[in-house]
Amino acid sequence: MAERGYIFACTAKSEKECFDRMLFATGKLYGENVLNVRKGDPLFLFNLDSDTLYGTFRAKSDGARDLVAEAWKGRYPYQVHVQRNGKISSIKGAKKIISALGPSWHDPLPADQALILSKYIENPDAALLDTIERRAENDKPRLSSTTLWDYPRQSYGITPKGSNKYAGVTPAFVIYNMVKRYTEPGDTVLDPMAGSGTTIDVCKEEGRRVVAFDVSPTRPDIKRNDARKLPLDDKSVDMIFIDSPYGDNIDYNDQPANIGKLSAESEEFYEALDTVISECSRVLKPGKVIGWLIGDQWVKKKFTPVGFRIYGQLSNRFETVDIISVVRRSQASNTGIWHNRALRFNFYLRGFKYLFIMRKPLETSNDGKERKVSWARYKR
Ligand SMILES: C[S@@+](CC[C@H](N)C(=O)[O-])C[C@H]1O[C@@H](n2cnc3c(N)ncnc32)[C@H](O)[C@@H]1O
Numbered sequence: 147m148a149e150r151g152y153i154f155a156c157t158a159k160s161e162k163e164c165f166d167r168m169l170f171a172t173g174k175l176y177g178e179n180v181l182n183v184r185k186g187d188p189l190f191l192f193n194l195d196s197d198t199l200y201g202t203f204r205a206k207s208d209g210a211r212d213l214v215a216e217a218w219k220g221r222y223p224y225q226v227h228v229q230r231n232g233k234i235s236s237i238k239g240a241k242k243i244i245s246a247l248g249p250s251w252h253d254p255l256p257a258d259q260a261l262i263l264s265k266y267i268e269n270p271d272a273a274l275l276d277t278i279e280r281r282a283e284n285d286k287p288r289l290s291s292t293t294l295w296d297y298p299r300q301s302y303g304i305t306p307k308g309s310n311k312y313a314g315v316t317p318a319f320v321i322y323n324m325v326k327r328y329t330e331p332g333d334t335v336l337d338p339m340a341g342s343g344t345t346i347d348v349c350k351e352e353g354r355r356v357v358a359f360d361v362s363p364t365r366p367d368i369k370r371n372d373a374r375k376l377p378l379d380d381k382s383v384d385m386i387f388i389d390s391p392y393g394d395n396i397d398y399n400d401q402p403a404n405i406g407k408l409s410a411e412s413e414e415f416y417e418a419l420d421t422v423i424s425e426c427s428r429v430l431k432p433g434k435v436i437g438w439l440i441g442d443q444w445v446k447k448k449f450t451p452v453g454f455r456i457y458g459q460l461s462n463r464f465e466t467v468d469i470i471s472v473v474r475r476s477q478a479s480n481t482g483i484w485h486n487r488a489l490r491f492n493f494y495l496r497g498f499k500y501l502f503i504m505r506k507p508l509e510t511s512n513d514g515k516e517r518k519v520s521w522a523r524y525k526r
Contacts, residue, residue: 151188151260152179152205152226153244153251158195160218168206168229169214171222175289176252178331178353180224183209188260189228190267192240199240202264203228235267250286287319289326295319295501296473301344305351308344312364314396314406315341316389320439320472320501321348324387328435328503329354333384336429338373338422341398345387357383362399372403374421378429386426386436390419392452393443410443410452420459427463430506435467436460441474441499453500464504471498 154170164170170189172180183189189203206227207213213225237243243266244251247259255263266274287302297319300310307318321344329335331353337345340358343365349356357378359371371377373388391398393410405422408415426436438460443450457469474480479495488495 149184149187149257149260150182151190151255151257151263152183153190153192153199153247153255155192155194155252158193160222161191161193161196163218164191167214167217168227169217169225170203170228171218171225173222173224175326177211177224179253180209180226181211181331182254183226188231188264189226190263192244196238197240198236198238199243199267200234200236201267202231203234204231231264237267237270250288253286287322290323290470293468293470294473295323295470296475298475303351305347307347307351309342309364312342314389314391314398316344316439317472317475318344318348320437321345321387322352324385324435324437324503325349325352325354328437329385334382336376336378336383336386336426337388338371338376338386338426339388339390340368341389343368361401361403361405373405374403374418374425376425376429380428381431383429384431384434386430387439388422388426388436389439390422390456392440392456393445393450395443395445410450411448416455416459419456423459423463427506432506433508434506436464436504436506438502438504439472439499440502441496444493444496447493453502457500457502460502460504463506465507467503467505470501470503472501473498 154164154172156164170191183205185205185208187205188201189205190199190201191203192199206229209224209226211225212223213227215223217225243263247255262274262277285302287297297317300315301307301318302322307321308315325335325348332355334355334357335345335349337356337358340346340360341364343358346356346358346367358368359373359376360368361370361372363370391404391406393415394407396406398404398406405415405418408418430436438456440453440456442452474496484495
């Protein structure tokens with residue numbers, strides 16, 4: 147594979163140790179990028195505080211965990227040994243050029259872009275800035291840092307994620323954020339209500355294993371199954387993502403077990419989803435995370451707080467990590483006529499869905515203390 151470039155970030159405080167040790171590093175969030183660094187790859191160092199970009203370096207080792215375990219007191223365990231690639235140059239005002247690379251500058255730079263960036267550091271020629279701009283279609287979504295998640299499109303990147311022709315398709319960036327934050331490469335992700343398979347496509351691209359079911363499969367990599375009885379062992383999956391029906395507003399299919407046929411005003415609907423929650427709790431490993439996407443209902447002048455009810459049910463079995471508001475963009479009612487009606491008749495269109503991020507509690511030993519398990523580092 148052609149050499150790829152990597153930009154490592156540091157701060158005023160951590161920069162000295164980078165140079166003293168000739169070691170670049172990062173924490174868990176971007177750790178898997180570092181594991182892909184190969185000896186010889188071009189590297190750059192971006193000081194976020196002084197807005198300075200240093201280059202070019204070359205990887206002296208492959209990227210790995212804990213090459214120097216005591217460096218930065220263990221805060222940045224994903225590391226690579228580096229060496230100078232000729233004279234080290236630096237440019238001030240680095241944010242401007244980094245922003246030209248798009249929001250995902252933490253991801254590997256293609257070889258041609260890394261070369262242009264090296265040239266620019268040696269000779270900051272404005273004309274080069276134009277050629278450095280990343281093709282937007284290659285971009286991964288930005289990892290969300292607040293509890294308001296918004297992305298303009300259902301999918302991202304060059305390959306499709308699920309099908310935007312599927313009524314009720316999940317925005318792929320939601321699953322991307324969950325996968326990146328709460329799983330490691332090789333982990334197993336479960337989607338018990340996979341629809342058009344968005345979870346499968348995101349997971350495959352990110353190197354995660356995926357198990358997907360639906361009561362009415364739309365493609366061969368989804369197995370037919372009712373989410374109320376999962377054909378999986380106890381404590382066998384590392385993360386669950388589920389975008390369940392939130393009433394009978396969408397006609398998914400005619401399967402008798404389709405929970406999307408039950409009204410969110412009926413107790414039957416909540417009982418059905420409670421059984422799904424119980425199964426999810428059974429198959430999830432303790433300490434691991436489930437993300438549940440769901441919206442409220444407003445039909446025939448009646449509001450039903452579906453999200454609050456499901457959150458109550460989830461809370462009976464899981465601890466809350468956080469509650470996210472996901473902006474709804476491409477829905478059928480997002481038209482001028484509906485916006486006018488909402489104002490004229492004084493009601494609101496649904497503007498967001500909840501993403502409940504919940505964690506299965508760690509098991510306790512007989513003395514009531516938490517058992518030490520290696521993935522406790524997920525606790526942040
Ligand atoms: C909101 S859609 C999922 C969308 C999917 N994440 C995607 O991106 O295409 C909800 C799905 O739940 C499925 N479903 C409804 N009841 C089910 C059940 N009892 N077991 C499994 N799947 C069910 C429906 O067939 C539908 O595909």
